[in-house]
Amino acid sequence: MYELKDEYLTGIPSIDAEHKVLFEIADEIYQLSVNEFVPDKYDNIAHLxxxxxxxxxxxxxxxxxxxESIQYKQMFTQKVQHDHFRQKLEEMDLDTIDQDQDGAIQDLLKFVTDWLVEHIMETDKKIAG
Ligand SMILES: [Fe+2]
Ligand SMILES: [Fe+2]
Incomplete structure (x- = not known):
């Protein structure tokens, strides 16, 4: 369902390889969201x-x-976006998952996929120039 498409490639192999894994994690979140055979998904959500x-x-x-190694000019813009996402990840509250597990997975999935696609397309793709 979710995977690194060609249009997301930055042209920097090491970065593209890591983006591929991030999409794989997003896909695992999707797979969990549609899995009807796990009655209690708390541990899986926390793990993901x-x-x-x-x-x-x-x-x-x-x-x-x-x-830094290529003295990239727009490093600051990148770092601001990274910091914002790191912050959001830190704020994720495991205590509220059990109030609505399906809702929590859907929110997580949307949050991750929106961010990944937007950040890669608008920001990471500019690194290689
Ligand atoms: Fe980035
Ligand atoms: Fe990235």
Missing amino acids: IQRLKDYTIMHFEHEEAYM
């Missing part, structure tokens, strides 16, 4: 949020290091 956090933070570090 942690995986998303860990991978995103690592990816941002790599991307920022790469931008």
Whole structure:
């Protein structure tokens, strides 16, 4: 359902490879949202949020290091967007998941996929110039 499409490629192989994994995590969230055989999804949701956090933070570090290495001019704009997303990830509250598990997964899925597509298309794709 969700995967790295050609139009999302930045042309920087190491960054594209990590974006591919981020889409795979988004797809796992989607798969969980449509899975009717797991009655209690709390552990799966918590696990996916942690995986998303860990991978995103690592990816941002790599991307920022790469931008520094090429003295990328719009590094500041990038960092502001990364910081904003890191902040949102930190604010995710596991305590509220159980109030509405399906709603929580849908919100997470929309949040991640909207952000990924928009940030990659509007911002990451500019890195390679
Ligand atoms: Fe980025
Ligand atoms: Fe990125």
